[in-house]
Amino acid sequence: AQTVTQSQPEMSVQEAETVTLSCTYDTSESDYYLFWYKQPPSRQMILVIRQEAYKQQNATENRFSVNFQKAAKSFSLKISDSQLGDAAMYFCAYRSYDQGAQKLVFGQGTRLTINP
Amino acid sequence: DAGVTQSPTHLIKTRGQQVTLRCSPKSGHDTVSWYQQALGQGPQFIFQYYEEEERQRGNFPDRFSGHQFPNYSSELNVNALLLGDSALYLCASSLARERGNQPQHFGDGTRLSIL
16 A cells, blocks of 8 residues: 655745755555645645656646655655745645546645744 | 535534535536545545445445435435544545546535534
8 A cells, every 4th residue: 555654744934935845655556646735724625736757857836846756755845935825734645547546645744834 | 617615614413423524526527535634634535436436445434435426426424423533524526537647626625523
């Protein structure tokens, strides 16, 4: 079974600075998908960024980018120019490549605080 | 374009009771997944419904059951409620034929409190 581990329960950063959230996972599969979701106090899970394991190029979405190290099974999220609206719980998630297996396996989450 | 909607928003029950939570998927989606998120934890997969059948199930007891209707909406039923069932229950929808990297869309959840 796949597992996802986020070793940083809480992180804080000054507004406008850069922060990196860590995620490691364990799987025996060679193809899979990885996601970072953001959950603000409103509770809704919002997709931040996604990565296909067969792509070597790291995904980027505006101020958000990932460092995907497949051999190390590491998938960290970098937030540049942090904004107050980035404050939330961040969850790393794994999804099997099997088209019929759409379930997400989540990590425990990292609470990100932005200091003004 | 309506997103995923869940009802009710909050619910308070007592031990031993039964509860039904409801979810309407995003317009155009045909697959519904349910997750349980305990306080301070990541969501845990309960089960997934597609074509009105349970397609995948996580490590949850038979007290947790579900249903999907012809219009793709879904219900989550929990019997014989325990204190440990207190959690945020999230519904997510997707389209079965989409490529796997397409994200599931989540609702705002139902906060269930057991007294």
